[in-house]
Amino acid sequence: MRRWLLLGLLFFSVAWAEIAEISVVDDQGNLVVLPAPAQRIISLAPNLTEVLFYVGAGEQIIGADEYSNYPEEAKSIIRVNNHAAANYELILSLKPDLVVAWESGNGEQIIGRMKELGLPIFVVETRKMNAIPELFTRLGRLTGHDEMAGQRAQDFSQRLNGLRETFGGQTDVRVFYQIWNDPFITLNGEHLVSDVIDLCGGVNVFSEAIPLVPYVNIEAIMDADPQVIIASGSSEKNEQWRDSWSSWQGISAVASGNIYLIPPDLMQRHSSRILDGAEYMCDFLHRTRSASET
Amino acid sequence: MRRFSPPFVIGLLVFLLPLVVIFAIGTGTVNISIDEILRAIMALLPSGSASASSQASTILFDIRLPRVLLALCLGAILAISGAVMQGLFRNPLADPSLIGVSGGASVGASMVIVMAGGWVQSSAALGLSAVAMGAFTGGFIATILVYRLATSNIGTSVTTMLLAGIAIGAIAGALNSLLSYFADNDMLRQMSLWQMGNLSTANWSRVAIIAAVAVLLVGLFPRDSRALNALLLGESEARHLGIDVQRVKRRLIVLTALGIGTSVAMAGMIGFVGLVIPHAIRLLIGPDHRWLLPGSALAGAILLIVADSLARVVVAPTELPTGILTALLGAPFFVALLIQRRREI
Numbered sequence: 001m002r003r004w005l006l007l008g009l010l011f012f013s014v015a016w017a018e019i020a021e022i023s024v025v026d027d028q029g030n031l032v033v034l035p036a037p038a039q040r041i042i043s044l045a046p047n048l049t050e051v052l053f054y055v056g057a058g059e060q061i062i063g064a065d066e067y068s069n070y071p072e073e074a075k076s077i078i079r080v081n082n083h084a085a086a087n088y089e090l091i092l093s094l095k096p097d098l099v100v101a102w103e104s105g106n107g108e109q110i111i112g113r114m115k116e117l118g119l120p121i122f123v124v125e126t127r128k129m130n131a132i133p134e135l136f137t138r139l140g141r142l143t144g145h146d147e148m149a150g151q152r153a154q155d156f157s158q159r160l161n162g163l164r165e166t167f168g169g170q171t172d173v174r175v176f177y178q179i180w181n182d183p184f185i186t187l188n189g190e191h192l193v194s195d196v197i198d199l200c201g202g203v204n205v206f207s208e209a210i211p212l213v214p215y216v217n218i219e220a221i222m223d224a225d226p227q228v229i230i231a232s233g234s235s236e237k238n239e240q241w242r243d244s245w246s247s248w249q250g251i252s253a254v255a256s257g258n259i260y261l262i263p264p265d266l267m268q269r270h271s272s273r274i275l276d277g278a279e280y281m282c283d284f285l286h287r288t289r290s291a292s293e294t
Numbered sequence: 295m296r297r298f299s300p301p302f303v304i305g306l307l308v309f310l311l312p313l314v315v316i317f318a319i320g321t322g323t324v325n326i327s328i329d330e331i332l333r334a335i336m337a338l339l340p341s342g343s344a345s346a347s348s349q350a351s352t353i354l355f356d357i358r359l360p361r362v363l364l365a366l367c368l369g370a371i372l373a374i375s376g377a378v379m380q381g382l383f384r385n386p387l388a389d390p391s392l393i394g395v396s397g398g399a400s401v402g403a404s405m406v407i408v409m410a411g412g413w414v415q416s417s418a419a420l421g422l423s424a425v426a427m428g429a430f431t432g433g434f435i436a437t438i439l440v441y442r443l444a445t446s447n448i449g450t451s452v453t454t455m456l457l458a459g460i461a462i463g464a465i466a467g468a469l470n471s472l473l474s475y476f477a478d479n480d481m482l483r484q485m486s487l488w489q490m491g492n493l494s495t496a497n498w499s500r501v502a503i504i505a506a507v508a509v510l511l512v513g514l515f516p517r518d519s520r521a522l523n524a525l526l527l528g529e530s531e532a533r534h535l536g537i538d539v540q541r542v543k544r545r546l547i548v549l550t551a552l553g554i555g556t557s558v559a560m561a562g563m564i565g566f567v568g569l570v571i572p573h574a575i576r577l578l579i580g581p582d583h584r585w586l587l588p589g590s591a592l593a594g595a596i597l598l599i600v601a602d603s604l605a606r607v608v609v610a611p612t613e614l615p616t617g618i619l620t621a622l623l624g625a626p627f628f629v630a631l632l633i634q635r636r637r638e639i
Contacts, residue, residue, distance in 0.1 A: 067479065083482065180483065183494040183613070209612045217494045219357045220323040220611035222349065247356070250349050 024138045027103060027125040034120060037144025038098035042091055044081055044110065045102035048124060048139075049074050050271035052100070055136050055152055057143035063094050070265065070273070086110045088117065098122060098142060102270075104212075126270040129195050129278070133157045136272075152272070159275050163199055167282045170201040173289050176226035176253065177204060179268070181241045184216050192270055200282035201289070202228075222250055228258040228288040230281065232267050256291060260284040300585035303578055307592035311366075314596050318362045318603040319354060323610045326350050361496040365602045365616075366595045367508040368493075368561055371553040373594020374515055376568030377575070377586055378546050381522040383452050389569040390554040392459040393547060394436035397466030399558040400489060402432015404473040407484050425488065426559035433555035436462050441547055449540050452529070491562035491617050493602050500560050507556045511549055512591050518542055519583040526581060566620045567594050570628050577631045597624055 023033040042063040043049040049068035052061055058073060063080040080091050086106075091099070096119060101111050103125035114121045122142060126132060133153035140149020175197050179185050187193050189207030197204045205224035206214055229251075231241060245254050253259060262284075266277035320331065334351040372390065379388045390396065406428030440462050444455035474485055521542045524532040533539050557564070575589040601619035608614060 083479075180487075183487065183492050206611065210609060211612060214612035215494075215615075216612050217323070217357070217606060219353055219606075220613075222353060222357075223324045223611065248352075250352050 022141060024122070024141050026122045026138075028123045030123070032098075032120055032122045032142065034098065034142060038096075038120075038142055040094065040096045040098070041143065042080060042094065042096040042099045043068065044086070044099065045105045045124075046070065046074075047105075047126075047269040047271040048100045048102060049077075050269060050273065051135060051139055052143065054272045055140040055143065055149040056145040057139065060143055062096060063091060081106070081110065086113070088113060091119070092117060100124065100139070124270075127190060127192055127195070129160055129192065129199060129274070132270065132272075132274070133160075156272065156275065160199070160278075163275075163278055163282055167201045167286065168199060170286075171289055171293070173202045173228055173285045173292075174205050174224065174226045174252075175202040175285065176206070176221060176224065176229045178229060178231045178241075179213070179264075181231070181244060184218065184221065186214055186216055188212055188214055192274070193267060196267070196274070196278045196281050197285075199278060200285045202281075202285045218248060222248065225250075225252050227252045227256070227292060228260065228285060229253045230284060231259070231261050232264040253288075256288075258284075258288045258291065297580050298578055300579040300582065300589070303575075304585060304589055304592065307589060307596065310596055311592055314599050315362055315366065318365070318599050319358050321603045321607055322353065322358055323607070324349075324353055326353065356498075360498050360501045361493055361602065362599055363501045364493055364496040364504060364561065365598045367501070367504040368557045368564065369567055369594035369596070369598030370591040371504070371508050371511055371557050371594075372564065372568040372598075373571040373590040374511055374587055375550045375553045376594075377572035377583070377590040378515055378518075378522065378550060379568075380572055381525060381583055381586075382543065382546055383456060384526065384528075385456065386573065387569075388456075390550055391463065391568075392456060393550065394440040394459045394462035394466070395433040395551050395554045396558060396563060397463040398436020398439075399429040399433035399555055400563065401466045401469045401473070402435070403429040403488050403559075404470050404477075404485050405432070407481050407488070408473045408477050425484070429488075429559040430555045433558060434551055436466065437547065437551035437555075441544075450543050488562045490615050491564040493561050493616055494613065495561075504556060504560050507553055511553045512588070514549060515546070516584065516587050518546060519587060522546075522583040523581075564598070564617055564620065566617070566624060567598055570624055571597060574624075574628050574631055577635060 021033055021035050022037065023031055026032055039060050040062045041052065041057065041060045043052055043061050044065050046065060046067040046069065049061060049064050050070055052058055053071050053074065058071070061074075061077055064074060064077040066079050066082040068074045068077060078090070078094070080087050080094070091114075099114050099119045099121045101114065101121055101123050103111065103123050111121065111123060122139075124135060126135060133156045136149045136153040136156065137146075140146050140152075177186050177193055177197065179187065186206045186209075187204070188209040188211065189204055190212055194204040194207055205221075205226050206216060209216070229245065242259060245251075245259060248254050260280075262277050262280045266273050266280065320326070320328070330350045331354060334354050337351065338355075375390045376388075379390055379392060380386060382388070383392065403425045406425050410424060440455060440458045441450065443458040444450050444452075470485075474482060477485060521532065521537045521539075524535045524537050525539070525542075527535075529539055554568075571594045572586065572590045575586055575593055579585050579589060597620060598616070601623050602616045604623070605614045605616045605619045608619075
């Protein structure tokens with residue numbers, strides 16, 4: 001229903017594009033109104049830079065955060081902020097006509113300051129896979145790339161539905177998603193990654209935890225007894241984390257050797273590439289499932 | 295304020311410690327019945343015929359026991375070092391960070407994290423990561439620096455040492471911020487986690503190291519109790535009482551640096567215990583170091599064990615940072631003691 005509504009809205013807006021100003025609601029519920037498609041965009045987070053490039057607005061980005069490293073062209077954009085601070089002077093001097101920010105990544109301090117400075121800001125917070133195609137169309141709309149964004153959104157939805165149909169209905173697999181191993185840090189059910197686990201027919205063993213990014217101890221992991229451990233975070237660089245599991249043979253995933261790695265940039269950046277991460281995830285869960293069924 | 299008799303308080307603490315240890319071993323995400331605990335213990339005995347479920351014994355002996363022992367040793371080391379520092383500097387705000395060891399340790403750790411990059415986690419010896427080694431080295435270097443700055447040919451000036459400690463602490467803070475500026479995502483997380491303090495990575499090799507240090511400190515510090523008591527009168531008075539003040543100072547500072555350096559290396563920064571526990575015990579039983587030192591060690595161990603057990607279970611299956619609970623549990627008790635004392639002055 002929602003998708004049809006959106007599609008309807010899309011057609012409607014395309015028809016009116018020439019005469020009406022652009023108005024889109026962001027994830028904080030604020031209406032962002034632009035007189036014309038944004039030509040000078042500042043992206044405050046790497047996932048948003050990726051999406052902007054993906055919908056064809058990469059050329060219009062005039063400033064980005066320090067971590068925007070994909071695609072290759074993003075590396076040469078002027079850096080305006082990092083995890084801790086933003087260079088407001090530089091941002092103002094670039095004369096942006098749109099700032100896109102990531103709510104939980106940039107924080108209210110930076111976002112609030114942008115608003116105080118009177119910059120038009122579009123705030124994004126993605127918690128569900130279904131929200132990603134919508135994000136494409138909204139950013140496409142703001143940047144004047146409706147057509148390409150619509151196409152991208154459709155492709156994304158198609159691939160997503162493909163995965164959901166193939167893996168969603170299968171036997172549940174208990175998953176521990178490790179973003180750090182010393183101490184153990186995972187993600188709860190609110191997080192987008194948990195939605196990916198769900199999509200692939202898995203159950204995040206810590207989905208009920210209160211914090212979005214909970215710290216857990218080895219005892220709680222033993223108690224939850226995951227059938228598969230999916231690691232991300234810094235684990236990419238060194239393989240030592242894998243050995244550290246070997247002393248806990250009481251955990252099903254360890255005993256059966258179902259410990260896998262998904263590159264964090266594919267899984268923890270809420271952009272188009274998360275589908276690649278989701279394919280890894282579905283594949284790993286499927287391997288675990290088949291191994292335990294035979 | 296009416297003080298309690300020191301032997302009574304110490305006796306009470308000695309009685310409480312094993313109870314707290316048992317409580318802590320019995321607490322956790324997984325419910326393990328007393329029956330099962332007993333069976334697991336019996337299974338350890340060579341003659342034992344009883345067998346326990348392997349999960350229960352893994353949880354008890356490989357997860358909970360090392361962690362509880364780590365908390366015990368850390369609490370004791372932090373509190374007794376705090377008591378010694380307050381006595382030596384005759385300053386109620388003195389805590390182990392004053393001699394620069396904590397600041398130095400955090401810079402040491404950050405440096406290893408940033409400079410060594412990905413190599414860090416792959417080099418672990420004795421359960422000690424390169425980061426822990428960095429912390430220990432950093433702590434020791436900072437202490438030596440502070441001590442050298444404050445020592446001239448007429449001896450070590452306590453005032454200069456306090457000020458030097460503050461200066462070194464400021465430099466350490468600046469270096470830390472500078473390093474975090476150059477750190478990437480992973481390094482940043484590693485640095486901030488490390489600075490928060492954490493006991494969840496306890497294992498037997500870490501326990502062995504920290505226990506050795508704890509035994510050393512708890513064994514050696516009380517031998518200087520009388521010297522510390524004399525120092526309360528003032529340095530020249532202590533000298534006239536026949537105490538080799540310079541040697542006592544050097545010994546106490548080296549031991550404190552060793553203790554705090556090791557504990558910071560094992561579990562990161564854990565505040566509060568070293569500052570407040572000695573005060574609380576002093577309010578209860580008076581300033582005589584012969585009782586104050588063992589009392590602080592016991593109370594520090596108890597507080598850290600209880601706080602860490604609660605940190606494990608209040609939001610189970612997830613964890614709270616232990617530091618939050620040490621302050622939440624300890625501070626109200628300390629405030630109550632202060633109010634009581636004020637009323638009686």
